[in-house]
Amino acid sequence: MDPVSLVDQATADWVATCEAPMAEALAVVRACRPHLGSGSRLAWVVPTVALGGAAGFAGAAAAAEGIRSLAxxxxxxxxxxxxxxxxxxxxPEVAFGPDAGGPLVATTTLADSALARPGHPVYDLAPILSLLADPASAALTGATLVADGGVWMSP
Known part of the structure; x- marks a missing residue:
């Protein structure tokens, strides 16, 4: 994934990087809603690209922010x-893979990871998702947790 100037981004590329992920997230909501009852949880995983502005990656950033708003x-x-x-x-290395996420990290972060690595999908992130899906976490709703190894430390 390479950075693309907003004025140079083709409509088809915008649709692929922004509109398609949003449409997919909405489709998940529509499909899941009839099956959700009290105590149910719905969680999304998004890249951190939108947290600090993503020059050259506006489509991916807009999709992430849109999904956060949907939640x-x-x-x-x-x-x-x-x-x-x-x-x-x-x-981004976790969300898009190391090859595609590398350029995103290089252009969207101002600091190195405090842990010197992104979260590992199985050992670090899966337990967090398990917590978010647990009815015991009911008081945490509509919130975004950042688990990127300590790059974005916002309240």
Whole structure:
């Protein structure tokens, strides 16, 4: 994945990097909603590219922010029914793979990872997703947790 100037991005590329992921996230919501009851949780995984502005990667950043907004909206709509949502923001190397995520990390971060590595999908991130999916985490809804090894440390 290489950076592309906003004015040089073809419409088809914008659709692929921004609109398609948003449409897929909405399709998941629509498909899951009839099966969700009190105590249910819905969690998304997005890249951290939008957290600091992603020059050259606006489509991916817009999709990530759109999915975060979708999670917040669903949390507001379904919270009174006991249904929660959450978002896990991960390093671009994890979200897109090391080859595609490398250029994103190089252009979207201002600091090195505090842990000197991104979160490992199995050993670090899967347990966090398990927590987010657990009904015991009901008080955490509509929120985004950042698990990128300590690059983005925001409240």
């Amino acid at each position: 917040k909206g669903a949390a507001r709509q379904w919270g009174s029914e006991g249904i929660g949502t959450a978002v896990l923001a991960v390093s």
